Amino acid sequence: MRGSYNKNLFLYHLTVITRTSSPSFLIPSPSSIFRAPNYATVTETLENQSFTVNYLVNNCGFLPDSALHASKYVLFKTPEKPDSVIALFRSFGFSDLQIHNVIRKKPRILVSKPKETILPKLEFLTSKGASKLQLARIIDLNPLILKRSLEKHLIPAFDLLNNFIRSEERTVASILRAGQILTCSRSLRNINMLVDLGVRKISMARLIRQWPWLLLCNSEVRLKSIVDEVIKMGVDPSKANFVPALYATYLPKSMWDKKVELFKRFGLTDDNILEAFVKHSCCMLISVQKTEACIEFFVKELGWKPVDVTNYPVLLSLNLEKRLVPRAAVLKILMANGAINSGKHLLAYTASEERFFKKYVNRGKDQAPELLKLYREKMNLPVMDSKLMS
Template sequence: MRGSYNKNLFLYHLTVITRTSSPSFLIPSPSSIFRAPNYATVTETLENQSFTVNYLVNNCGFLPDSALHASKYVLFKTPEKPDSVIALFRSFGFSDLQIHNVIRKKPRILVSKPKETILPKLEFLTSKGVSKSQLARLIDLNPQILQRSLEKHLIPTFDLLNNFIRSEERTIASILHSVQILTSATSHRNINLLVDLGVRERSLARLLCHWPWLLLFNSKDLKSMVDEVIKMGVDPSKANFVPALYAKLLPKSMWDRKVELYKSFGLTDDNIREAFVKHPFCMLKSVQKIEACIEFFVKELGWKPVDVTNYPVLLSLNLEKRLVPRAAVLKILMANGVIKSCRHLLAYTVSEEMFFKKYVNRGKDQAPELLKLYREKMNLPVMDSKLMS
């Protein structure tokens, strides 16, 4: 049977060769770079490929075409290794779909030595507080973690991130927020780049907690963005530098649209730049939010547009739940002579408890309706006892 198979295989290759337009390939000369195929090796490879394809289809949920494609990258002739890899994943709570995804992305994982190469990495992550469900999701999204060196890359990278964040729980959250950060080499270079520019540890911790994927940018591109933000006047040592860096990632069309909106209120390029330097989030709010906030202060309270952009943090506050209710209180206080103007920035930025004590309680004797008004504006059935105290 084997002899018949080899003979048919030989005849097939001979047929392919004889169809070529160059007869010189039929009998390679001794000095030719072409060699006659080793049919024993070819036969074994095809058999292994057939076994691998069947295994991937029957044990890993692959479709035949996908299994055939994966078999270009991994071959095995017995089920022991792949069985042990799959069993290890299942012992950590991986679902069949997650196992399929990991193998589809990195087929060679199936011929790993699970106890030597996979288990230590899974144990390291769980030792840092990664739950089984988080672990399965993390490896599903970035199976390259299992191919990186534990001692030379994963541990040093985790420690580097944790040195800034100073909380293993939040470091894990950062990694889950941007799963490539644990395996990317650029994150190290970009952190060093930002540190060298004078970005504070606290700012880097903020970046890692909220926008860790910024560190995955090509270092040259990140440096270009950093230079642009610095040119606008944002100091790398200030807390607003990282949000400014994030804001500059807005598509140019969106950035330009917001600039035009600000200009429609009579603001100049310098007004807009100064607002951005003070509070970069003023360029991250939606066009609708920016327009509604400026119109509220201008039409309802008589401010000039530049008064709003002089305190651009106002554009980040909730219009319905904070600005409108507090402005209503200030209006009554001003009408009763308690305050001279509604332009109290502090009134809009302090905590709820502090606002109640400083403004609502302060004017309740002159304007008894303040409590009722504020409760209605805030949509509160009763006034919180903490506020009343």
């Protein structure tokens, strides 16, 4: 490999010197407007380039061709500055691969002043709760962070995100999910657009926590078109349902079409599907397999119609094995013993565990003593929580 590297370097240098096929390029005529090349400068540049390429190969894990390419963007003739940059990264726990990735994406970082330009940004992120592992991952994802102004860009951007989330720890987690959100100016414009439309602060917090890459759409026009489409379908920007609706619409159309196809197999119409989406947009984010299993459970086990399920689409978001099946079993026994009236009892499925236990399981244990045992078995619990039984 070393022989191949030297050959590539020689050919590259030869190309620099003989970039034109005419020998007169090196010896201009008296009337030529071009100056003869300064051979001392050319020699110095080639020497610096050779040193840089060697350094990148030997110290940064570059292959010779990649090192040659990177040397077009950064040149140095002594190892002191790049050594200090690499040492700083290592002191913060960066792996060799992460250091290689950062330098590959932004080679000029190697000639930065580490204490003046890199250290303050690393310290800022750690002061906000980023662990060494998280910090290295964030910079690996987006080394542009090290080139941005701390006071003019990074601090205001972090504060804007944290203003919605109200948790520095969760803000760091959001940056990990979408590395560019801290440096991309589009994210600020998209946030302002959504806030101006009336999207609530709590909804913005959910967007930034769960789907921050939505704010990095290639252009505001792209996100605006999604927003307009969701509003046209009848989802109010001021409602909590709006952000999940945005994400559901942003996903590839093929995913949407598969869900629509499933609903229609159960005899549901476009109007039924749209109504379910407007009520609870997350119903379009649930996997086809889970949606199918939930509908079949209500239809086959409880005798509901498919439209009964989509009229209350939040049911599709609930855990089938740990929520729907155990509670349905309790309701069946209570209805059979006359403890409660026959019906769907929708609130029984959406109530908290404590409320469901007190209202149904605990209250009906006299009429149906087997309820406690049944519910414990269905929930796969060795014993019932004493807090629930109190």
